[in-house]
Amino acid sequence: MDERLNERLANLLDRLEPLLPPESVPIDWHSDVAALWERHALGGRLVPVVPRDTLQLSALVGIDRQKRALVDNTRAFLAGRPANHVLLWGARGTGKSSVVRALINDLAAEGLRLIQVDRHDLGSLPTLVNRLRDSEYRFVVYCDDLSFESNDDAYKALKSVLDGALTGPPDNVLLYATSNRRHLMPESSADNQETHIENGELHHGDAVEEKISLSDRFGLWLSFYPFNQETYLEACGWWVEQLGGTFDEAAREAAHRHAIARGVRSGRAAWQFAAGWVGDPSHG
Template sequence: MTYASSASTTDRDTDQFGVLVRIAEALERLAPQPAPRTDWLAFPAYVWTGTAARAVERLDAPALPLLRGIDSQKERVVANVERLAAGHAAHDMLLWGSRGMGKSALLRAAVRTADAAHPGRIALVQVAQEALSGVSDLFAALGKVDRSFLVFIDDLGFEEGDGAGPRILRSWLEGGVEARPANVRLAVTSNRRAIVGRSMSEQDDPINTRDLVDEKLALADRFGLSIGFHNCDQDSYLAIIGGYAQDFALEWEPADALEWSRRRGARSGRVAWQYVNELAGRAGKTI
C-alpha cells in the first residue's frame, strides 16, 4: 500500500515537471529572438527595418556617366559624398523635384563611386519611412563605428497635420538630443521641396499663404544642400537613351523613343530606362 502511494506521488511530480517544461518551451517560442549583431564594417549598404539592419552585399547603381541631363546636380552630390567618405565636412542633402529623374539612383551611384575611391570608408543605409521611429537607435549604433554613413530616406513626405515627423527630422538636422552623429549625414529624396504637403484651404487663404509656405520650406532649409530635379526636356530625354544605348550596344531611333514617351505620357530618366529595357528585350539581350 505504501509502495502504491509513493508511485502515485512520483507520477504526479513527473506530470507537473512535464507541464512546466511545455510552458517554458511555449514562452521561448513567444519571446522575440534577439536581433543578430550587425557588422557595420563589412558591407557597402544596409537596410534599416526600425529595429535591426539587413546587410546588402552589392550596391546596385548605374555608372555615373550614364546619368545624363542632371549634370549640375550630379556634380554637387558626388562631391559631397566624396567629402563624407574622406572624413571631411559634408552636408545633409535634400534631393527634391520631378519623379523619375534619378534622385535615388544618383545617391547610390555617388556612394559606390566614393567607396571605390575610399574602400570600406563609406556605406549607404536605407531607411523606409515606416521605420523612422527607430532611427535614433540606428544613430546610436552608427556613432560607435569608425566609418562614414549616408543614411538615405527615399520619397519622404509627411501627411498634412503630422507635426511629430517634421519635428523629429528637424531634431536630427539641428543638433538636438537625437541628432545624427558626426560620421553620419542624411540624404532625403522627395517629390516636393517643402516635404510637408499643403491643403487646399491653405492654398486659397489670401492672408496666411506666404507665412505657411515659409514655415514649411524652413524644414528644407535645414539641409546644407537642397537640390532640385526638374522635368526632362526632349533633348535630355534622347541624350539619356543615347548614353544607355551606346553602353549596351543597342540600336534605336529617336522617333521610336519619342513615341514611347508619348504613350507613357511623360519624359524622364525612368521612362528613358524603361525604353532601353524595351530595346534590349527586342534585341534578345539582358541588361
C-alpha cells in the same frame, strides 16, 4: 514542474517571441559598403546588402549640375570637411534615387558607406545614428521617396536628428533623402489662411512654418525636372548603345513615340525605352 505551469510558460514565451529582435547579422564595414536598417521592438539592426546594380555616376545623363553638387558635398564629408544634409526633390523618374545609389559604386573606395532606412522606420533613426557615432567609417543614411502625411509624427524623429537634438548628429553621419515634395509634407489651401502681412512683410502661419521647417534642415537642396526633348533622346541613345544596340533614326522616332505614350521624358523613361528596343529581336 506541473503541466499547468509549463503551459503558462509556453504561452508567455509565444507572446514574447514577436517582441524579441531578429537574429543579428554580422557586419564588417571594411568589406560591407551598404546596409539596410530594420526597426524592431527593442531598437533595430543593420543588415549588410550588396548594391543591386553597378550603376556609375557617368551613366546618368542630363543631371550634371546635380551630380557635381552631390559629389562635391560627399567628398567634403569624406575628407572631414563641413558638409550638408541633402534633399533631392522633384519629378518622378528623373534620377534622384539613381544618383544616390551610384555614389556608393563611385565613392566606396574613398570610404563612403551607405545605409538605407525605410520611411516607416524613421522613429528609430536616433538609435541608428547613436550606434554609428563611434565608428571610424563615414556614413550616408539614405531615405528614398520620403514624404509625410499631415497626421504623421515620424517626421519629428527626423527633425531631431537633423538639427533639433541636444547632441545633434555625429560628424561621421549625413542624411540624404529623395522626395517628390520640396517640403516633404502635403500643403493645403487651409494652411495659407493664417498667412498675414505685418509691417509690409509676409508672415506664414504656424502650419506652414512647421512644414517648411523640416526641409529647411537640409542644407543642400537639389532639384530635378523632366528632361527636354534633346536631353531625353541623348539619354535614350546612351542606354541603347550601352545595351548593345544602335540608336539610328528609327530608334529616335520610336523613342519620341515612347515619351508621348508615357507622358513623360525622364531618365527612367529613357532606360525603359532602351531596354524594350534592344530586347526586341526585330531591332537587332
